[in-house]
Amino acid sequence: MTATAAPVRVDAFGLTDPGRVRQSNEDHYVIVSLQKTVQVRQASLPDARAFDGLRGPEALLFVVADGVGGRPGGALASETAITALVEYIGQAAGCFHNLDVDREHEFLEQLERAVHQAHERVAPTAGARGYGPATTLTMATLVWPRAYLVHVGDSRAFYLRKGRLRQLTRDQTMGEYMVEAGAWTEDQARAAPRAGVLASAVGGNEMTPAVGLVDLQPGDVLLLCSDGLTKHVPDERIAQILGAAPDAERACRELVAAALAGGGSDNVTVIVARMQE
Amino acid sequence: MIQKKICMVGLFGTGKTSLVQRFVHSRFSERYLTTVGVKIDRKEVEVDGAGITIVLWDLAGRDGHEDITASYLRGAHGILYVADGTRRETCDQLPELRALARDAAGDVPGLLALNKADLADQWALARRDEEALARDWGLVRTSAKTGDGVEEAFQRLARATLAAKEARQ
Numbered sequence: 001m002t003a004t005a006a007p008v009r010v011d012a013f014g015l016t017d018p019g020r021v022r023q024s025n026e027d028h029y030v031i032v033s034l035q036k037t038v039q040v041r042q043a044s045l046p047d048a049r050a051f052d053g054l055r056g057p058e059a060l061l062f063v064v065a066d067g068v069g070g071r072p073g074g075a076l077a078s079e080t081a082i083t084a085l086v087e088y089i090g091q092a093a094g095c096f097h098n099l100d101v102d103r104e105h106e107f108l109e110q111l112e113r114a115v116h117q118a119h120e121r122v123a124p125t126a127g128a129r130g131y132g133p134a135t136t137l138t139m140a141t142l143v144w145p146r147a148y149l150v151h152v153g154d155s156r157a158f159y160l161r162k163g164r165l166r167q168l169t170r171d172q173t174m175g176e177y178m179v180e181a182g183a184w185t186e187d188q189a190r191a192a193p194r195a196g197v198l199a200s201a202v203g204g205n206e207m208t209p210a211v212g213l214v215d216l217q218p219g220d221v222l223l224l225c226s227d228g229l230t231k232h233v234p235d236e237r238i239a240q241i242l243g244a245a246p247d248a249e250r251a252c253r254e255l256v257a258a259a260l261a262g263g264g265s266d267n268v269t270v271i272v273a274r275m276q277e
Numbered sequence: 278m279i280q281k282k283i284c285m286v287g288l289f290g291t292g293k294t295s296l297v298q299r300f301v302h303s304r305f306s307e308r309y310l311t312t313v314g315v316k317i318d319r320k321e322v323e324v325d326g327a328g329i330t331i332v333l334w335d336l337a338g339r340d341g342h343e344d345i346t347a348s349y350l351r352g353a354h355g356i357l358y359v360a361d362g363t364r365r366e367t368c369d370q371l372p373e374l375r376a377l378a379r380d381a382a383g384d385v386p387g388l389l390a391l392n393k394a395d396l397a398d399q400w401a402l403a404r405r406d407e408e409a410l411a412r413d414w415g416l417v418r419t420s421a422k423t424g425d426g427v428e429e430a431f432q433r434l435a436r437a438t439l440a441a442k443e444a445r446q
Contacts, residue, residue: 102352105280105332108317146348149314166313180306214314215346 008144008218010060012273013248017256019228020264026067026074026135027226027269028082034059034089060142061089062271064155066226068134068201077122077133081202084121085139088114108211111141111150115202115209122203134203138169138224142273147222149212153201155269156230158238159214160221165239168214172200218277221251226269229255232262248272278321280330281438283431284350284382286374287359288367289338292392295421296359297335300431305422312337315349324435331435345374350381354438357430358389358414363399368410386437389414390430395422 018025038054065081067074092110115137122133136153149157154171170176175195178184189195200208216222221242229238237258245251251272259268285293294312298304301318316335321328334353339345350356356378360367368391375387389410391402402410410416417433419426 104352105282168313170310180308181304182307211317212314213317213349215348 009276010142010273011248011276012060012062012271013252014062014064014269014271015249015252015256016267016269017228017260017264019267020260022265022267024075025267026078027065027228027267028067028075028078029064029224029269029271030061030082030086031271031273032061032063032086032089034061058144060273061086061139062142062222062224062273063137063139064224064226064269064271065138065202066136066153066155066228066267066269068136068198068204073133074135077135077203080122080133081118081135081137084118085114085137088117089141108148108213111139111148112209112211115139115150115152116207119202119207123207132203134198134201136198136226137202140222140224140273142216142222145215145217147214147216149210149214151210151212152207153198154196155224155226158223158225158235159216160223160239160242161217161219163239163243165235165242167235168212169210172198172208172210174199216275218275220275222271222273222275223255224271225255226267228264228266228268229259229270231266232259232264232268242272245272248274278328278330279439280332281354281435282332282334282352283355283357283434283438284334284353284378285336285357285359286345286350286378287338288361288364288370289340291338291359291361291364291367292419292421293338293357293359294335296357296390296392296419296427296430297333299421299424299427301333303424305424311340320431322432322435324432324439327439329435329439331431339370339374345377347377347381350378353378353382353385354441355385355434356382356387357434358387359392360389361393362391362418363393363396363401365401368402368406371410371414386434386441387414388430388434388437389416390419390426391416392419392421394418394425395420 014029016027035058038051040048065078067078136155138151138155141148151169157168174197175189177199200206241254252270255270301320318333417426417430
């Protein structure tokens, strides 16, 4: 998919794969283009092209959701979360038009509300014990040049600039929280069986969205992925693939291939968006 | 409720994120993780009887690779400059950072948080240096680790943003 988020063209592609071990794929992703346009169907005016100026900026929405493995309905959770999210943002699509500094907080709140909406849609199926479907959710909304991020769980967002890969999100896992609190060392976290348990998940008992943003530049590459990629492919290799691939689709295919070659123990999902110069 | 955008500005490793964590979540971590882009947090506070939502923009610190992105500062109502009292160079670059912030955000209220006050034995500033900074910037000694001065710094800046609004009206 190539879209224009003026003044750059964005080459974006997504791919998901069940991996080599799991029978089903509990990941989902979506790439959505949002735009306000005025389309003249018929006119007697000498030059109706003047209305082209009423075309609003385009926003691109990228979402990766990884249904929590081992829980019932993980695939349904990630599907439900993304559906609810896109529905909410679709209804509130006007929120990114005329987005100036005074309205930016309103916009961020809308994005957060969309995630809460997804949580409320998934959570009722958890049952009395609170142990039901849940999912990670990593969302980037690009209103050029700014990428707004809302993140829950341990999927990740990165960007590559001039060969340097930077992670935009922090994993919301038990291990990360324990290290952050000083209760575990990094080594203890690596060895702990429960380190990977999500401390925050859409549909889970805890859901704490992290919010951030980054201004992108022409030439930058945005990557969203589930942990099926990052548990098998080191950051250096991810950076190499993103830097060398001629287009977003090839980058996605090579990233997924690398995850499968590394063991493919989990579902793997990637979205790559290249800000073309 | 009134919202005020407060940007955290300073060199890398001065403790901007730790101050936000202490202020918003009442926690502190010894682990250092570089901030990438901007992390956004919110906290509702009461200043002189008025409720305010402080929206904290925790900007990646200036380092050898990248400067602070000026566009993040646009629309800020206040700037909390953060320096590390154990690293003198983090104070030396403050005038440059203030010029950058003023170019982007205009003449909005600012305050200097001189952080890591718990590391008294490693303090790199003489009393007269601090007095000069206090005159020039308005200064609060803070420790994200112990919490000392953190609430005061944000309260003072929030109050200044309200006063600035009243002055404009």
